[in-house]
Amino acid sequence: MKYFLRRILWLIFAIFVALTINFILPRLMPGDPATILIQRLEGLEPSAIEAVRTAFGLETDKNIVIQYWDYLVNLAHGDLGISISHYPTPVWDVLKKALPWTIGLMGLSTIFSFVIGTFIGIGIAWKRKSKISDAILGLFLFIRSFPYFWFGLILVYFLAFNNPFFPLGGAHSTRLMPSDGWAYFKSVLYHGFLPGLTITISSMGYWILTIRNNMINVLAEDYITVAKAKGLSASRIRNLYAAKNAILPSISGFAMALGFVIGGSLLTEMVFSYPGVGFMLFQAVQQQDYPLLQAIFLFIILGVLFSNFIADIVIMLLDPRVRDGGSR
Amino acid sequence: MIKDMLKLFISNKKALTGVIILIFFLTIAIFAPIIAPYGPKQSRDESGKFELRAEPSLKHPLGTSHAGYDLFSRLIYGTRLSLGVGISTGIITTFIALTLGLFSGYYGGVIDEIISFINNIFLVIPSLPLVIVVASYITIKGVLPIILVLSLTGWAWGTRVIRSQVLSVREREFVKVAEVLGEKPLIIVFREIFPNIISLVMATFFTSTIAAVIGEATLEFIGLGNLSTVTWGTMLYWAQNNAALLYNAWWWFLPPGLFIGLLGTSFALMNFAIDEISNPKIRKR
Amino acid sequence: MSDTILEIDHLTAGYETKMGDVLAVNDVSFDLKKGELIGIAGESGCGKSTLAYSIMNLLEDNGKIYSGEIRFSGKNMVDLSDKQIKNFRWKNMSMVFQSAMNALNPVMKISEQLIDALKAHEKKISDKEARKRAKEMLKLVDIQIDRLDAYPHQLSGGMKQRVMIAMAMILNPDLMIMDEPTTALDVVVQRNIIEKVEELRHEFNFSIIFITHDLSLLVEISDKLAIMYAGKILEIGPADRIYLNPLQPYTEGLMNSFPPLTGELEEMSGIAGKPPDLLNPPQGCPFYPRCDKRMDICQKTMPEFKEIEENHKVRCHLYTGGNNNE
Numbered sequence: 048m049k050y051f052l053r054r055i056l057w058l059i060f061a062i063f064v065a066l067t068i069n070f071i072l073p074r075l076m077p078g079d080p081a082t083i084l085i086q087r088l089e090g091l092e093p094s095a096i097e098a099v100r101t102a103f104g105l106e107t108d109k110n111i112v113i114q115y116w117d118y119l120v121n122l123a124h125g126d127l128g129i130s131i132s133h134y135p136t137p138v139w140d141v142l143k144k145a146l147p148w149t150i151g152l153m154g155l156s157t158i159f160s161f162v163i164g165t166f167i168g169i170g171i172a173w174k175r176k177s178k179i180s181d182a183i184l185g186l187f188l189f190i191r192s193f194p195y196f197w198f199g200l201i202l203v204y205f206l207a208f209n210n211p212f213f214p215l216g217g218a219h220s221t222r223l224m225p226s227d228g229w230a231y232f233k234s235v236l237y238h239g240f241l242p243g244l245t246i247t248i249s250s251m252g253y254w255i256l257t258i259r260n261n262m263i264n265v266l267a268e269d270y271i272t273v274a275k276a277k278g279l280s281a282s283r284i285r286n287l288y289a290a291k292n293a294i295l296p297s298i299s300g301f302a303m304a305l306g307f308v309i310g311g312s313l314l315t316e317m318v319f320s321y322p323g324v325g326f327m328l329f330q331a332v333q334q335q336d337y338p339l340l341q342a343i344f345l346f347i348i349l350g351v352l353f354s355n356f357i358a359d360i361v362i363m364l365l366d367p368r369v370r371d372g373g374s375r
Numbered sequence: 376m377i378k379d380m381l382k383l384f385i386s387n388k389k390a391l392t393g394v395i396i397l398i399f400f401l402t403i404a405i406f407a408p409i410i411a412p413y414g415p416k417q418s419r420d421e422s423g424k425f426e427l428r429a430e431p432s433l434k435h436p437l438g439t440s441h442a443g444y445d446l447f448s449r450l451i452y453g454t455r456l457s458l459g460v461g462i463s464t465g466i467i468t469t470f471i472a473l474t475l476g477l478f479s480g481y482y483g484g485v486i487d488e489i490i491s492f493i494n495n496i497f498l499v500i501p502s503l504p505l506v507i508v509v510a511s512y513i514t515i516k517g518v519l520p521i522i523l524v525l526s527l528t529g530w531a532w533g534t535r536v537i538r539s540q541v542l543s544v545r546e547r548e549f550v551k552v553a554e555v556l557g558e559k560p561l562i563i564v565f566r567e568i569f570p571n572i573i574s575l576v577m578a579t580f581f582t583s584t585i586a587a588v589i590g591e592a593t594l595e596f597i598g599l600g601n602l603s604t605v606t607w608g609t610m611l612y613w614a615q616n617n618a619a620l621l622y623n624a625w626w627w628f629l630p631p632g633l634f635i636g637l638l639g640t641s642f643a644l645m646n647f648a649i650d651e652i653s654n655p656k657i658r659k660r
Numbered sequence: 661m662s663d664t665i666l667e668i669d670h671l672t673a674g675y676e677t678k679m680g681d682v683l684a685v686n687d688v689s690f691d692l693k694k695g696e697l698i699g700i701a702g703e704s705g706c707g708k709s710t711l712a713y714s715i716m717n718l719l720e721d722n723g724k725i726y727s728g729e730i731r732f733s734g735k736n737m738v739d740l741s742d743k744q745i746k747n748f749r750w751k752n753m754s755m756v757f758q759s760a761m762n763a764l765n766p767v768m769k770i771s772e773q774l775i776d777a778l779k780a781h782e783k784k785i786s787d788k789e790a791r792k793r794a795k796e797m798l799k800l801v802d803i804q805i806d807r808l809d810a811y812p813h814q815l816s817g818g819m820k821q822r823v824m825i826a827m828a829m830i831l832n833p834d835l836m837i838m839d840e841p842t843t844a845l846d847v848v849v850q851r852n853i854i855e856k857v858e859e860l861r862h863e864f865n866f867s868i869i870f871i872t873h874d875l876s877l878l879v880e881i882s883d884k885l886a887i888m889y890a891g892k893i894l895e896i897g898p899a900d901r902i903y904l905n906p907l908q909p910y911t912e913g914l915m916n917s918f919p920p921l922t923g924e925l926e927e928m929s930g931i932a933g934k935p936p937d938l939l940n941p942p943q944g945c946p947f948y949p950r951c952d953k954r955m956d957i958c959q960k961t962m963p964e965f966k967e968i969e970e971n972h973k974v975r976c977h978l979y980t981g982g983n984n985n986e
Contacts, residue, residue, distance in 0.1 A: 204628075268762050269763040344505075
């Protein structure tokens, strides 16, 4: 119970820190979004300039504490400002459309990657002497050295362009709408396959390596020898004695791993023109759409914090020592 | 002790392969002007202007870009900056991680609390988005800003790992003995603790460097880096922006990525070998 | 004669390394009767644990048995297949490991760890029956039954070790090997556990091989005592005889290294020097460099066993009269 409370408090605190950094960052950097937009929409009257400034919440004459308060209040109302590249659409509306695609693509891919990767990792650690294990290890070390986006490019090239097995981009066929039901859904899966494959394969290497390392350490422990002496079956030893212990540090490190996966997914979306948050980020960068940029950044951090929190809960469920308030 | 470690290192097949690959790249970087048939921004020679977007031929083994530059030469020359930026960033990042990790781990107390707190924040924030955000606010001239941005966003992991190790080494007997004997803290840090974390520092270096190479390439690819330079990353940017894919120009985007992957594999192998050597449980014999 | 439960016959075992074979157990022989307790004493690294693991056939990776036989109730175990050994082990002989700190699976309840040993060998046993047996075992080792579903980290060091003992006894084996079972515990707990083990041994009449470097402990509980050094047994015999009449200089040195808890303050003498490198075992007596009674012949040839008193044998040139013939 104490562990759980501690985790929630940390979560709340971290969210606050993230919000504050998000507030401070643009005010530290040179240039501001209002000026850029103004330059873009050439020749505005001073009053219009002021209006734009207000719209972006950048009235420099207001006290910084008041600005901060306004910022928090606005956030609570879901007001993240107005997007420059999609002017005059509010940032939140832009994000609302993109988020589901990213969560779906990244979420599913990460789950697949973790599950498959962990299985493979446990397997090659258990049968450490075999040549197949070495080969698999070598293969993933190799794959892991490549940038995600390049990998995506290759896949697109071979599987979508040269041989049109899969579509070149987009989240679904432009001719279909959600109201088309099953056909729409199939199209979504079809379009999501290559980007999903890219993310899954590129990030799988990390899970495989981590769990293999953990397994090797666990297998050197005395309780494994005892289990063998007791005459237990190989699968029982591997699963309940070795893997169950080896997986714990993996989950702990989930947060950091997630950072990599997020970065990779963003790039993958860019390569595949998949209309998720990553693609929006790409456009935001190119068009210097700072409000959108910041909002996306904020969401990413929030996403990581939540995933972290969930990982902590999972550990609590799996590791009895943590449940009893031990430190990790 | 260092000589023994080097001997072990070289006899390890993985490490050897990694080192050979690294030497391969270093050679290319150093001898670029000799190896490359043309300059990186050369678009003509005695026989006239180069053909634009040419396919691979004897004259241009990897074809030419949209501006007529020989892609093979660009790949060769690109090695210099890609490797250079990568390694410099790696060194800086490792230095930061080492310093912060050592002091945070050894001194503990308030210093540790502060450093760890900042460390945790940076750890939680995914590096790519952070890099993108910071880089998009600064206009990048030259490669120094790239190195700085990458270093400042990449030190977190190494610091945490080194700090953990320092914490555990600190509890070991020979350190306690030195403390009791009244040795100054700084001397203890460098003479007793440091030698025991060298393999970890090496691992941090390898990881940071390859992360920097990929980071630089990523930044360029998105268009946030310095596009007037020639690196593997900028090649990928131009390839993407000139629809190399649609024009079936595999020779444009395949080689730079392949080089990145190869360099990464080299570092991964060396990293792996160091792990095996320093951790007796992982060693097979 | 069918009283003999275990015969170790010229066993040589060790580890294959890149630099050669390390003979941690070098030509070791002894036997054990039913219900007997043999103590094996020696310094760290003298091969005691390797001996234990060899008998249990738990040598891993690069460990192997080079020669000799291990006969349990007459049957040679060295040649058994993996499957046969798996069925045989734990039912007939079990082991209590050093430091139960890491010998129990941290993410599994005690009950599960006790029960799965049962189920692995008695496949038809019901869950209810298995749980009942587990409770009985806990009672035997003086652990309250309400701790049956506890996790290892919720138990004290002494309790964990007792769980290990319960686990080792659950299939009623004829032989238990205990490898430094009390080393990591404080003296009071140690005493409790030793007493409990003795109680159980007399009640159930199983044999014990008790391995430790704590000679004073062994002298109290052992029927037989074997002194091991550098992979070889240097002296073996009834515990009280070895205590009163240590023949080997090494044994003498060991006896003198332990201060008695009561009695006069005596001058302590350790044994100077280090044990030899097992990668290149010396030709002669391995104790030669550290022995203060050494002679030239000690360096050249390994002394053979000579029986000095009834059942009390020693390998030392002091008793072979300078040659290995009778």
